[in-house]
Structure formats: C-alpha cells, structure tokens
Amino acid sequence: MTSLTSLGMPAVPPPTSRPTWKAAWDSALYGAEGFFRRESPAAHFRTSVHASPQFAQALVRMARGAGLDTVVDIGAGRGELLTSMRRLDPALALLGVEVAARPPGLDRSIAWTTGLPTSVEGLVVANVWLDNIPCHVVELDDDAVPRVVHVDPDTGEESAGQPLGHPSVPSSLRRWTDQWWPLEGGEPGARAEVGTTRDAAWADVVGRVQRGIAVAVDYGHLREDRPPFGTLASYRGGRLVDVLPDGSRDVTAHVAVDSVAARVGAVVRRQREVLHELGVEAAMPATVLASEDPAAYLGRLSSAAEAAELTAAGGLGDFWWVVTTRS
Ligand SMILES: C[S@@+](CC[C@H](N)C(=O)[O-])C[C@H]1O[C@@H](n2cnc3c(N)ncnc32)[C@H](O)[C@@H]1O
Incomplete structure (x- = not known):
C-alpha cells in the first residue's frame, strides 16, 4: 500500500x-455512535449515585423539605438515581433526561426523555453531568x-x-x-x-426552573485554585486510561464551578457540608448493638461506611454542589 x-x-x-x-x-x-449513546456510565465509573442510596435519600429530603413533589435528573445514566428515589418515595413525580434511550426495565412510573423539559416546578439535579459537556x-x-x-x-x-x-x-x-x-x-x-459551554448548558437548565431548586453536582475548582495544566481525563471499565476522544472511552474535565454559579446566581458548597445538613451521617453504631442485635449492627455499620464514602475528604465529599433556589 x-x-x-x-x-x-x-x-x-x-x-x-x-x-x-x-x-x-x-x-x-x-x-x-458516541460513547454515551452506547455505554452505561456505571460500567465505567462510580458516582455518588452508585456509592449509596443515601445520596438519593438526601435529594428526596431536599425536594420534600422545599415542598417540591417533582424531581428531574439531567444526565440520568440508566435511571439509577431515579430508581432509588422511587423506592424511597413512591409519590414523587420523576423524570430522567438522557441522550441514551430509556433503559429496559425502568419503573414505568418514571418518565424518560432526551430533551430538557420546557419548564419545571421541582428539584432539578445533574450529578456529574457538566464535566462531560465538551x-x-x-x-x-x-x-x-x-x-x-x-x-x-x-x-x-x-x-x-x-x-x-x-x-x-x-x-x-x-x-x-x-x-x-x-x-x-x-x-x-x-x-x-x-467553561463557556458548561456555563451556557447550566444556564439553559436553570432558566427552565419556574419554582424549585437546581443542583449541579460535580468535581471542579475555583479561580484561586485552577489546575495549571488542566484536567482532561478518560475512564473506561472503571479505570483511568489515556485521554482520547475516539469514542472508546469517557472524556471529562473538572468544572469551573464558580463561573457556573456566577452565571446562574447560585451558591457553591461542598458535598460533605450539604449531605451532613440533609442527614447523611457517618456515625458508627454503638458496639453493644453488635451483641444485642447483630443484624441491625451490621446494617448500621454498612450505612456508616457508605455515608463516609459520600462525605470523604479527598473523595466524593469534595464534590461541589452548585445550588440555585427559585421561589
Ligand atoms: C457521567 S454520566 C452521569 C450519570 C449519572 N448522573 C450518575 O451520577 O451516575 C453523564 C450522563 O449525562 C448524559 N448526558 C450528557 N449530555 C447530555 C444531554 N445534553 N442531555 C441528556 N443527557 C446527557 C450522558 O449520556 C451520561 O449518561
């Protein structure tokens, strides 16, 4: 040749x-033939949604605490977060927005669409979505x-x-x-x-919220702490691999969360603070429970371990929550 x-x-x-x-x-x-049109995010990386149903529980508390009865999940993956929420609160109206098709077997009461709803009254959440906006x-x-x-x-x-x-x-x-x-x-x-594309994507979402709360949860950085050589990365099969935009792997970059927040008038907080306020506690059960009720002890131990993962410094607890409230 x-x-x-x-x-x-x-x-x-x-x-x-x-x-x-x-x-x-x-x-x-x-x-x-893009990566997210074919692949399930959960097969390639672990998010707070997969770490524990306590993440869903916290978001249900946030919605109900604000008197909201609808949750819209942007970048809903295979509906894992909404499925957890459905188990916790059968009365919530739930909508997944996702470029991938409706997952087979998803609870029929969970609505699914590829496009953003025109307007929302409720809690809108986007967990690790903005980092995948090119x-x-x-x-x-x-x-x-x-x-x-x-x-x-x-x-x-x-x-x-x-x-x-x-x-x-x-x-x-x-x-x-x-x-x-x-x-x-x-x-x-x-x-x-x-960050222009991330700012615009989130402004588009928040602009559709008539009444409620919009929350973007992601890894990111602030102006005083930008990584000097950027953060482009790829994941495949649960591992960090060479970054390559060839469709065989995820491509992600941390989010300039202060810029996103300024664009939509949001506050920026760490996941660990917000989850603590929403009742996610990593407290260990009393050891006496181990002999009194071993099953309950093990259950609480596992729940404490999950809460610790969701709030860990150097891990998921460092994620940022960009929160806008519209009343
Ligand atoms: C990193 S995954 C996060 C999945 C899930 N939120 C979680 O926490 O496990 C990002 C998801 O956003 C979806 N996505 C990206 N851009 C989108 C868009 N414009 N509209 C709908 N979904 C989108 C991708 O297909 C992918 O499933």
Whole structure:
C-alpha cells in the first residue's frame, strides 16, 4: 500500500485540519455512535449515585423539605438515581433526561426523555453531568500566546490552532479565560479548559426552573485554585486510561464551578457540608448493638461506611454542589 509519506505528503496533517478539542470531544461522546449513546456510565465509573442510596435519600429530603413533589435528573445514566428515589418515595413525580434511550426495565412510573423539559416546578439535579459537556482547551505556546488546542481523535496528538483574539475564534473564549482562568504569567504549556459551554448548558437548565431548586453536582475548582495544566481525563471499565476522544472511552474535565454559579446566581458548597445538613451521617453504631442485635449492627455499620464514602475528604465529599433556589 502506498503511504502518504512515500507520496511526499506529510504523514501528520497540518494543525488546523484537526478538530478542536471541543469538536472532537463532542463527536466522541455524543456523535451518532458516541460513547454515551452506547455505554452505561456505571460500567465505567462510580458516582455518588452508585456509592449509596443515601445520596438519593438526601435529594428526596431536599425536594420534600422545599415542598417540591417533582424531581428531574439531567444526565440520568440508566435511571439509577431515579430508581432509588422511587423506592424511597413512591409519590414523587420523576423524570430522567438522557441522550441514551430509556433503559429496559425502568419503573414505568418514571418518565424518560432526551430533551430538557420546557419548564419545571421541582428539584432539578445533574450529578456529574457538566464535566462531560465538551469545552475548548486553550494553551500557552512557547511565546506565551494562548492558542486553541486541536487534537487528532485517533492518536490524541495535539497541535496549536489560532490564538485567542483571532477573528475565527469566538471572542467569548478570551473574555471567559481572562475573567475565570487567566493564563498570563504562566509557563508554556499552561492550559485553561474554557467553561463557556458548561456555563451556557447550566444556564439553559436553570432558566427552565419556574419554582424549585437546581443542583449541579460535580468535581471542579475555583479561580484561586485552577489546575495549571488542566484536567482532561478518560475512564473506561472503571479505570483511568489515556485521554482520547475516539469514542472508546469517557472524556471529562473538572468544572469551573464558580463561573457556573456566577452565571446562574447560585451558591457553591461542598458535598460533605450539604449531605451532613440533609442527614447523611457517618456515625458508627454503638458496639453493644453488635451483641444485642447483630443484624441491625451490621446494617448500621454498612450505612456508616457508605455515608463516609459520600462525605470523604479527598473523595466524593469534595464534590461541589452548585445550588440555585427559585421561589
Ligand atoms: C457521567 S454520566 C452521569 C450519570 C449519572 N448522573 C450518575 O451520577 O451516575 C453523564 C450522563 O449525562 C448524559 N448526558 C450528557 N449530555 C447530555 C444531554 N445534553 N442531555 C441528556 N443527557 C446527557 C450522558 O449520556 C451520561 O449518561
């Protein structure tokens, strides 16, 4: 077979022929054969939803405590959170919003759709959804010029595209980066994962809430603590693997949660604080219970272990809750 190189053409395409990270990521996860159209998230990574039904219990308490009787789960996976909620509260109206088709066997009382509802009165929750919203990646080149990064979806090889400020680059990228993830003074290779798409996605959701609470739960960072070289990562089969937007694996990046919150007028809190307020406690049962009622003791032990996982420092407890209340 004749190779491109033997014809005197470059084997590596010129930088601009590669898609931007945002475009490659979009098609890898949500294209016709995209990762999330085929794959169950639970087969590839563990979230608070899978860690314990106490996560669902806390959200049920949040909804009922605010007098709400509807829960909408955005990026509902295979309906695991809603299934837990149904067991806990048979009277709640439940709706899953998900690009994947309705899971077979999902309780018939749980509604399922691929599009956001026009308007909502209730609790809207999106657990680890925003980190999967594709975004542009910008990197400082050797002359400290911030440029949009492009990527070969099959190899992961990257190349520098146009600089911020170029007429072909949306001006919102520069504005956002200047405000939320400034790169000046950084060393070559310093990166920003531009949060414009996440901000817009969440603003779209919150704008549909007529009365109720909107909660985005995710891993993320604040302006004073951005990771200097970004956070792009891929998971497959429960393991961290090389990041690649080829559709064979998840692609994720932490969320600039302060920017999302500013866009929608939300407060930002750590998961451990919110869950404690909602009654998730990692308290160990009294040892005397072990002899009095061994089954109850074991049940409480397991429940304490689950609560500890949901609220752990360095783990799920560090997740951010971006909370907007509309009355
Ligand atoms: C990381 S998974 C989280 C699943 C679940 N919320 C959990 O906590 O286990 C993100 C999910 O969001 C879904 N998703 C991404 N963008 C979406 C969109 N625009 N509309 C509906 N679902 C979307 C994906 O298909 C995927 O199932």
